[in-house]
Amino acid sequence: MKILIPNAKELNTNLDSQSFHGLPKASQEVLSVLNQMTVQELANLYKMKLDKAELELDRWQRITQKQARLYPAWLLYDGLMYRYMSRRDLSEAEVDYLKEHVFITTSFYGAISVFESIAPHRLDFQASLKIGSKSLKQYWRSQYDQLVQDDELIISLLSSEFEAVFSPSIQKRMTNITFMEETAGQLKLHSTISKKGRGLLVSEMARxxxxxxxxxxxxxxxxxxxxxxxxxxxEMVFVRQVS
Incomplete structure (x- = not known):
């Protein structure tokens, strides 16, 4: 069984870190393409202002120069879903469960363990970046598919953006989880409910x-x-009653 979760744009670097220790070959190829881009090109890629693109350029340069600090992926990512996960004071059994079953999908490191040490960066599959003749989704597809090809049960807590990286045959095997709230008989679904629910679910499954x-x-x-x-x-639907 694999449980797949997305990465997050929000990062928390107020953590213990470790020195840089290199990149997987697949990530090096992505980095090589990014290193050829100017600040303006990065701004266009990210659809952001130049001053913010300069921050991203600095991050890529730190990675290239092997000066970036590394952090456990699921502690570095600090979006709403991650903040609702139990990430401290875990039992040995919970750590073993997370190591075996839970993987983060990224567009720079590929699909990785939650405990993988990674450098702060920003890159998502909506970016129109070509690695050779391949889009980012095409580039990572074989690695993503290989991760889950032997699993009978694939729990997807991903958005469609991340699911689309997998081959259609793999996507058909995924079980999606939907979280809703019910008030006076009316069901409500929105991203905040989903993100909180997904984070809580991962921790409860481990516990x-x-x-x-x-x-x-x-x-x-x-x-x-x-x-x-x-x-x-x-599709499994979980509902919480709200008064």
Whole structure:
């Protein structure tokens, strides 16, 4: 079983770090393309102002010069989903579970363990970056597919942007999780609910050593309960009542 989660734009570098120790070959090729870009080209790529693009250029230069500091990926990423995950004072069993089952999808490092040490950077699959003749999604597809090809159960907590990196045959095998809130009989779905729910779910699955859909169906996640009548074959819906 694999549980797939997205990376995040928000970063927290107020952490213990370690010295740079090189890049995987696949990441080096992405870096080589980025190193050929000017600040203006980076600004266009990111769709941001020049002053912010200069920060990103500095990050890429630090990585190139092997001066970047490294941080555990799931502590460095600090978006809403990550902030709702239990990331401190974990039991040995929880750490083992996360190592075996939970992977972060990125467009610079590929699909990585949550404990992988990475450098601060910004890059997503919406960027129109070509690695040779391939888009970022095409470039990483074989590595993404290989990660899950032997897994009978693939739990996707990804957006469509990240799922599209996988081959269509892999996407069809994914089980998606949807979080909703219900008020006076009205169901509500929005990104904040989803991000909080996903973070909480990962931690509850680790805490309860969930290994199957049957175990997932009976899991209670901060007031969210599985709703059979709202779910589909490849979509599990969890709903929380709000007064």
């Amino acid at each position: 309860n050593n969930v290994q199957s859909l049957e175990e997932l169906r009976i899991l209670q996640v901060d007031g969210f309960y599985f709703r059979e009548e709202l779910s589909k074959e490849k």
